[in-house]
Amino acid sequence: MTNPNVVLHVADVHKRFGGLHALADIDLQVEEGQTHAIIGPNGAGKSTLLNVIIGKLAPTSGQVVFDGTILTGRKPYQINQLGIARVFQTPEIFADLSVLHNVMIPALAKRDGAFRLNMLRGLDSETGILRESEDMLEDVGMFASREMAAGSLSRGDKRRMELAMCLIQHPRLLLLDEPTAGMSRHDTNTTIELLKKIKSRGMTKVIIEHDMHVVFSLADKISVLAQGRIIADGTPDQVRGNPKVQEAYLGGTH
Amino acid sequence: MRIMSRNDLLLFLGFTVVVLAMPIWLHPFGAAYPDLLQRFMIFGIFAVGFNILFGLTGYLSFGHAAFFGVGSYAAVWSFKLLSLDAIPAMIFAVVVSGVFALVIGFVSLRRSGIYFSILTLAFAQMSYNLAYSVLTPITNGETGLQLNLNDPRYLDTTMGIPTAGQPVPTLLGQSLGGFAGFYFCAGFLILAFFIAMRITNSPFGMMLKGIKSNQTRMNYTGFNTKPYTLAAFVISGMYAGLAGALLAVTDPLAGAERMQWTASGEVVLMTILGGAGTLVGPVIGAWLIKYFENIFSAINETILHRFFDVLPDGLDNALVAITSKFVGEGWFLTLGLVFVLIVVFLPGGIMEGVRRIAHLFDRKPKGRPGKAAPQPQPAE
Known part of the structure; x- marks a missing residue:
């Protein structure tokens, strides 16, 4: 790595599914504190790339390095414990539990690590975790619904809660997989506001997004993926002006 | 640090009173005789423990009778080899069934859902068949394992405790027949309920609920779910062993039919009938099934x-x-x-x-x- 600011380095990653070359020769460098968007048409390999980063899929060749640690071959929980959290395309939440407990669980994961047989203390004597979780919910504007079952929330609120579940762990890197997919304009806008708000905390973010409005209002850097390859890389303005990108993706609409 | 919240304390006290007063309030129902009351306690413990695995963690085991049976055998062996006192037998049974659960759980928990259920069922049926065939020296096959006048009882002999007549389990020299046996079992049910309550309300319990709700999220949240599920499996296996041991205390004859799949299925029914995932539900389910079994079969x-x-x-x-x-x-x-x-x-x-x-x-x-x-x- 030549650039000392690079915190996540996807190095020469290839991923094949049988005959399909889903990712080819991906080289991606994400700098500390930046919001790095990955865009591209459907089937370009965006989700595959995210799954390779988070350890859900093993690359056919190449590796992913996070702050000097090789992520390839590690399990999702180990990758999380290194400081990487993920927001899913369809919110992955604890639907049967209350909103407050949904946020307390990741807070306990951060404090106690991957496994701890903590069964002598009552949950209500975990005042530190409790206060932290309530503050977090206050932060994302969900304190009022803390006693509700998470499964009964609206889609926008589920996403907001999932974000809170990630943020409470103070991750160094946050991965967002289409955080506004399937949301109304209103929910999309509140999510953008929330993401802008947490941007000031200096957390590095990798965001996969379809919605150009979201991408151009959040990203510092954009990589454009098409047919499993990165065809352009740069600031939003550079990418917007790139003729190859216009052709492959933006289709002249911008 | 508070031990319990007010509501939990009330629930626990209420439960204790209801259990201890059973000989009184069950009298009008014609169920206030020791033999049935003991079974209420024993199967209550079995169901409370099963609920930790099934109700909290979401893993449906179809082989928990194996641990129940192992607990019974272990207790009877303790009566034969160590002492007629119930306490060493209980400890021995819980430890043995815990080790047994650790081994079976380690293998079975490599899968989840229906495959996990099938694996546990297979292990339990295997234990059942082994108890009838290869393991006859340990289980005494179809006759069942019984106490004998000339059992060695090393602990009793070294301490010079004589046995008069037909050997029966005791507690510090007191016989455990009749209502004494009931209160002995009741004490364990109350203890078992207390521990289950602590587990449910602890961070560990919340992790188990998280695993039941969304295991994927647990993994991406930084939890290694394997040891959590294994711990829940072993704990519930120990509960089953405890229940099996109590059955051996009240009736020191261990037979392999206690490990059969119908016995495993029964505890599933108890838990679901009462309400899986709730604290008192499984106990109520166990009581109702045992009560109506008693009436209908007669x-x-x-x-x-x-x-x-x-x-x-x-x-x-x-x-x-x-x-x-x-x-x-x-x-x-x-x-x-x-x-x-x-x-x-x-x-x-x-x-x-x-x-x-x-x-x-x-x-x-x-x-x-x-x-x-x-x-x-x-x-x-």
Whole structure:
């Protein structure tokens, strides 16, 4: 790595599914504190790339390095414990539990690590975790619904809660997989506001997004993926002006 | 640091009182005799433990009777080899069944869902068949493992405790027959309930609920879910072993039929009938099933004929012919029917029914606030 600011380095990653070359020769460098968007048409390999980063899929060749640690071959929980959290395309939440407990669980994961047989203390004597979780919910504007079952929330609120579940762990890197997919304009806008708000905390973010409005209002850097390859890389303005990108993706609409 | 919240303390105290007073309040139901009361306690413990794995963690084991049986055998061996005192037997049984659960759980938990259930079922049936065949030296096969006058009982002999007549389990020299046996078992049920309550309300318990709710999220949240599920499996296996040991204390004869799949299925029914995932539900389920098993299996055609006596002869015979299929040996038919009804109409079990009724009463006063409060309470 030549650039000392690079915190996540996807190095020469290839991923094949049988005959399909889903990712080819991906080289991606994400700098500390930046919001790095990955865009591209459907089937370009965006989700595959995210799954390779988070350890859900093993690359056919190449590796992913996070702050000097090789992520390839590690399990999702180990990758999380290194400081990487993920927001899913369809919110992955604890639907049967209350909103407050949904946020307390990741807070306990951060404090106690991957496994701890903590069964002598009552949950209500975990005042530190409790206060932290309530503050977090206050932060994302969900304190009022803390006693509700998470499964009964609206889609926008589920996403907001999932974000809170990630943020409470103070991750160094946050991965967002289409955080506004399937949301109304209103929910999309509140999510953008929330993401802008947490941007000031200096957390590095990798965001996969379809919605150009979201991408151009959040990203510092954009990589454009098409047919499993990165065809352009740069600031939003550079990418917007790139003729190859216009052709492959933006289709002249911008 | 608070040990328990107010509500939990009330629940625990209420539970304790209900259990200890069972010989009194079960009297009108004709169920206040020690033998049945002991079974209420024993299967209550079994169900509470099973619920930790099934209700909290979401792993449906179909082989928990294996741990129950292992607990029984271990306890009887302790009576034979160590001492007639119940305490060493209980400790020995819980440890042995815990180790057994660790091994079976380690393998079975490599899979989840239906494959996990099948694996546990396979292991339990394997244990059952082994107990009848290869392991006859340990289990005494079909005859069952019993106490003998000339058992070595090394601990008792070294301490110079003589055994007079037919050997029976004791507690510090006191016999554990009748109501003494009931209170002995009741103490363990209360303890078992207390521990289950602590687990449910602890961070560990919340992790188990998280695993049941969304295991993927648990993994991406930084939890290694394997040791959590294994811990839940071993704990519930130890509960089953404890229950099995108590059965051996009250009746020191261990047979392999305790490990059969029907016994494993029964604890599943108890938990679901009462309400999986709730604290008291499984205990209530166990009590109800054991109570009605006791009643229904005792009914025979003569009793039915007497019951339908007032009806005309033809109708009487027809009704007896139909109902007799559901009683006596046919009790399992009734149980199956009730189970189907519960799963279809009340999937949360009896506890959900209670909640629905409570909700019904709860809404009325809330609908008209201010009206209930100013009403003066009648003096008593």
